[in-house]
Amino acid sequence: MIELNDDKCMHCGACVGACPANAIYLNEVILDFNDDCTDCGLCVRACPVGALSLIRTRGLKVPAVTA
Ligand code: SF4
Ligand code: SF4
DSSP states (O other): OEEEOTTTOOOOOHHHHHOTTOOEEEOSSOEEEOTTOOOOOHHHHHOTTOOEEEOOOTTOOOOOOOO
16 A cells, blocks of 8 residues: 655655556645555655655554454
8 A cells, every 4th residue: 555645745746647557636635545556656656755655565464353
């Protein structure tokens, strides 16, 4: 999954154009991702200010859900 650092993002749209899955949405105030993200990392490389990070989630232990 992709993590965004809001403090760094300047809403340039470079990551939106780089995403082959159309998984990034951008408007004037929000940058968001949908479930089509394949964790390819292209948006991370496209960001000129290092605002995006790729978080590896596979293999992580998921805490049990308690009622
Ligand atoms: S990791 Fe790849 S698929 Fe996911 S939002 Fe970034 S460019 Fe799109
Ligand atoms: S490329 Fe980086 S700075 Fe530009 S909109 Fe995406 S996250 Fe924000």
